[in-house]
Amino acid sequence: MNVGEWIYKRDLTYPDRPFLKQGNTEYNNRQFNEKVNQMAHALKKLGIKKGERVATLMVNSSEFLEIFFACAKAGMIIVPLNFRLEVPELEYIVNDCTPAILIYSSDFIGKVEQIKAGNGGIKHYLKHNGDEFADDLSITEFASSLPAEELILNEDTAFKDPLLIMYTSGTTGDPKGAVLSHENFIFGAVHSMISYGIDATYKSLVIAPLFHIGALAASATPIIYAGGSLVIESFDNPAEISDLIFREKINYLFAVPVMYEMIAKTPRWGKADFSHIHFFIAGGASMPVPLIRKYQEEKGIRFAQAYAMTETLRLTALDLEDSALKAGSVGKEVFHILLRIVDDDGNDVPPGEPGEIIVQGPTVFLGYWNKPEETEKAFRAGWFHTGDMGKRDEDGFLYIVGRKIDLIISSGENIYSVEVERAIESIPQVNEAAAVAMPDPKRGEVVAAFVLLKKGADISKNELIENLHGKIAHFKIPKKVSFIKDFPRNSAGKILKRKLRARLSPSP
Numbered sequence: 001m002n003v004g005e006w007i008y009k010r011d012l013t014y015p016d017r018p019f020l021k022q023g024n025t026e027y028n029n030r031q032f033n034e035k036v037n038q039m040a041h042a043l044k045k046l047g048i049k050k051g052e053r054v055a056t057l058m059v060n061s062s063e064f065l066e067i068f069f070a071c072a073k074a075g076m077i078i079v080p081l082n083f084r085l086e087v088p089e090l091e092y093i094v095n096d097c098t099p100a101i102l103i104y105s106s107d108f109i110g111k112v113e114q115i116k117a118g119n120g121g122i123k124h125y126l127k128h129n130g131d132e133f134a135d136d137l138s139i140t141e142f143a144s145s146l147p148a149e150e151l152i153l154n155e156d157t158a159f160k161d162p163l164l165i166m167y168t169s170g171t172t173g174d175p176k177g178a179v180l181s182h183e184n185f186i187f188g189a190v191h192s193m194i195s196y197g198i199d200a201t202y203k204s205l206v207i208a209p210l211f212h213i214g215a216l217a218a219s220a221t222p223i224i225y226a227g228g229s230l231v232i233e234s235f236d237n238p239a240e241i242s243d244l245i246f247r248e249k250i251n252y253l254f255a256v257p258v259m260y261e262m263i264a265k266t267p268r269w270g271k272a273d274f275s276h277i278h279f280f281i282a283g284g285a286s287m288p289v290p291l292i293r294k295y296q297e298e299k300g301i302r303f304a305q306a307y308a309m310t311e312t313l314r315l316t317a318l319d320l321e322d323s324a325l326k327a328g329s330v331g332k333e334v335f336h337i338l339l340r341i342v343d344d345d346g347n348d349v350p351p352g353e354p355g356e357i358i359v360q361g362p363t364v365f366l367g368y369w370n371k372p373e374e375t376e377k378a379f380r381a382g383w384f385h386t387g388d389m390g391k392r393d394e395d396g397f398l399y400i401v402g403r404k405i406d407l408i409i410s411s412g413e414n415i416y417s418v419e420v421e422r423a424i425e426s427i428p429q430v431n432e433a434a435a436v437a438m439p440d441p442k443r444g445e446v447v448a449a450f451v452l453l454k455k456g457a458d459i460s461k462n463e464l465i466e467n468l469h470g471k472i473a474h475f476k477i478p479k480k481v482s483f484i485k486d487f488p489r490n491s492a493g494k495i496l497k498r499k500l501r502a503r504l505s506p507s508p
Helices: 005-013 029-045 062-074 087-097 106-118 139-144 182-196 213-226 238-247 257-264 289-299 372-378 417-425 461-468 497-501
Strands: 018-022 025-028 053-057 077-080 101-104 124-127 162-168 176-181 203-206 229-232 252-255 279-282 306-309 313-317 338-342 355-360 383-392 398-403 407-410 413-416 430-440 444-453 480-483
Touching: 005 029, 005 062, 005 213, 018 029, 018 062, 025 029, 029 062, 029 139, 053 062, 053 087, 053 106, 062 077, 062 139, 062 162, 087 106, 087 176, 101 106, 106 124, 124 139, 162 182, 176 182, 182 213, 182 313, 203 213, 203 238, 213 229, 213 252, 213 306, 213 313, 238 257, 252 257, 257 279, 257 289, 306 383, 338 383, 372 383, 407 430, 407 444, 413 417, 417 430, 417 444, 417 461, 430 497, 461 480
Parallel strands: 018 229, 053 077, 053 101, 077 162, 101 124, 203 229, 203 252, 252 279, 444 480
Antiparallel strands: 018 025, 162 176, 306 313, 338 355, 355 383, 383 398, 407 413, 430 444
16 A cells, blocks of 8 residues: 555545545545545646656645645655745755655745746746746646546555655755655554554644644644544644634644643633643654643643654654653654664663664665765664664663754754854854754754854854854754854864853753
């Protein structure tokens, strides 16, 4: 089975059951399968072939999921682009994965026009709705004119075929495209059902952006696989989310910790009725234990904690029964995953000792797009080396203690320090820069930068930060800048970032 066949099966077995609601638009299983079929016909009519990439720069919408499942049915590879990225960052990804088509929401017309000016490889640009200010063809209008029958293909889409390329920060500072297969998503959904009992009664509120693996692999695909339904909503007004959860009888929600914190701080929190909730799940960053306790004690909400990566989907799950006793742990490895914690020589460490987390299993990705050397480095002796550091307690529960690689995770966004350092060092007055993670109560971590100016150069902190706008995404811009006379270094001249981090205090 491939992931596209999920939608056909839902239509075949329970055609009238609800599938999706967004605003005033509602689809049952049959209607959504017809929309997906029309989208698949549209992509084929545009000449997109199996294995070619379909890039999307889109807000959460039914159309995004229609494209996702149409690609799955037809064997195309979807590349969801992070709309928070700046144009140079988007151009790097587009040039790397060479999509045949780019489908965009009207919110991002400005970025798309700049991409068009600098890229000649994309055959088709299509808007996903009828925005009058964009001249490109509407994929929605085009697809609606085509048949709703199942697509007849010359070659099958197989279990281990690539389905999606999700870009994540790389060890060289350039983004890396993690290639995920149909098998990865199928076993990811299976793990949600085994670990948390997700079934056809689940109604998921999709508010986290679907260009992230967390939302796609937690908010949407497991619920669809299990036969449940989705409600898609923007997170523009956190105060309205509590009302929406009650009104729509949402019983499941995935979000990043900062979203949960914003919901809990709204005036409507006190009267919010979450009595029908099965559980909430957090991802993208560590959920602060005090915030877990607030939901548990004030609203009776159980939180599912887990550990996941773009390259692996969910690796561990903390059972709901253990969520209070083991708050702060990410649980134990899920059913089909093998997980070890090893030292630098590859030897397993004893309980209580930190080491690098390495894994095997059917949710581990195929490799990095166009980066065979990076892929080879990541897989050693059949194990994927996560670069994350963890330790087990005496009961076997896993705790994440840090990262072997120098990665900053802010509100679920991966930021590699080299990306920030390169942008800062492009400023003429700057001689050298070092970016490190700074603890932040809202975002988990934010970027802090230490900057060594050129001799005689002068620039203020505000001017430096202003200079970074348009070069890197807003969430990568440092929240704290410290000018420094010299960097602490080891004997080889490498900057000792642990000493820089020790100088920081949490941001207000």
